[in-house]
Amino acid sequence: MIKIDINKQLHGSSGAMNLQVKLDINKGDFIALSGLSGSGKTTLLRILAGLENAKGFISVDEKVWLDDKNTLSIQKRKIGFVFQDYALFDNMNVEQNLLYVNKDKKLAQKLLAITELTKLAKRLPNTLSGGQKQRVSLCRAMMNNPELLLMDEPLSALDPSMRIKLQNEILTLHKEFNTTTIMVSHEPSEIYRLANRVIVLNQGKIINDGNPTEVLLKTSGSQKFSFEGEILDIIKTDVIYIAIISIGQQLVEVVLCEDEAKSFKITDKVRVGTKAFAPTLTKV
Ligand SMILES: Nc1ncnc2c1ncn2[C@@H]1O[C@H](COP(=O)(O)OP(=O)(O)OP(=O)(O)O)[C@@H](O)[C@H]1O
Numbered sequence: 063m064i065k066i067d068i069n070k071q072l073h074g075s076s077g078a079m080n081l082q083v084k085l086d087i088n089k090g091d092f093i094a095l096s097g098l099s100g101s102g103k104t105t106l107l108r109i110l111a112g113l114e115n116a117k118g119f120i121s122v123d124e125k126v127w128l129d130d131k132n133t134l135s136i137q138k139r140k141i142g143f144v145f146q147d148y149a150l151f152d153n154m155n156v157e158q159n160l161l162y163v164n165k166d167k168k169l170a171q172k173l174l175a176i177t178e179l180t181k182l183a184k185r186l187p188n189t190l191s192g193g194q195k196q197r198v199s200l201c202r203a204m205m206n207n208p209e210l211l212l213m214d215e216p217l218s219a220l221d222p223s224m225r226i227k228l229q230n231e232i233l234t235l236h237k238e239f240n241t242t243t244i245m246v247s248h249e250p251s252e253i254y255r256l257a258n259r260v261i262v263l264n265q266g267k268i269i270n271d272g273n274p275t276e277v278l279l280k281t282s283g284s285q286k287f288s289f290e291g292e293i294l295d296i297i298k299t300d301v302i303y304i305a306i307i308s309i310g311q312q313l314v315e316v317v318l319c320e321d322e323a324k325s326f327k328i329t330d331k332v333r334v335g336t337k338a339f340a341p342t343l344t345k346v
Pocket residue numbers: 071072073074075097098099100101102103104105106114
């Protein structure tokens with residue numbers, strides 16, 4: 063069990079903001095940490111890693127990492143940290159990057175095999191693709207036998223097919239080592255696939271905490287579908303108005319009556335929902 067009860071005064075984009083997080087995490091949990099830009103996600107990970115100080119309390123399996131009197135140093139916390147920008151040692155090959163953390167060759171070989179990197183063990187990082195580099199940094203984080211694996215948007219720089227490949231490898235590693243994990247992610251499909259719990263931060267506070275279905279499913283009442291989008295245009299035709307809304311990569315049209323049209327404006331963020339049709343699926 064990991065117990066967290068911390069606070070830290072931050073300089074948010076609109077003035078002072080108190081990061082205040084109280085949280086118990088079960089061993090083996092995979093937590094997705096989500097929330098708007100500037101809500102405090104990275105700072106929370108950095109506090110857990112010991113890279114940043116804060117007031118409060120952190121304990122991992124009864125061992126105190128932070129309290130009023132003591133702050134356990136980064137080196138003494140069993141943490142694995144995976145950053146968006148890989149942060150590998152460029153002058154060391156893949157295997158050396160792993161063995162730098164821990165000389166356990168057997169573990170290094172196992173991790174490289176799981177992530178299909180065995181053949182690349184002697185290559186330098188700058189000869190690897192982004193996806194391969196991120197697999198190396200994931201392996202390197204696991205070399206520490208971490209009690210807590212922290213990942214800050216590790217897949218956001220990768221293209222969609224590489225993202226899915228890496229998601230599968232993260233899942234395989236999680237099944238194999240059962241490492242308690244906190245991963246910053248904004249991607250619902252990624253969160254759904256990987257996490258068993260989602261925590262949403264806003265202005266430094268937890269505003270939502272639950273399983274992915276509870277937190278991510280945005281339909282309510284009798285709504286069958288609901289998507290978030292932005293109004294790009296509102297066009298008046300004979301008697302009705304048509305709102306052009308961008309949702310992901312697509313544009314959709316929604317018919318509005320005059321009163322509705324007047325209550326929205328271009329650039330409004332909206333939720334498009336529907337109640338009364340039976341959806342069909344076709345492969346694309
Ligand atoms: N050490 C610090 N002292 C004071 N303020 C800080 C400190 N570190 C970060 N901040 C501020 O706290 C706010 C939260 O930053 P943080 O990077 O944690 O947000 P985030 O949720 O990770 O955002 P993003 O999704 O954009 O990465 C920002 O406004 C930032 O400028």
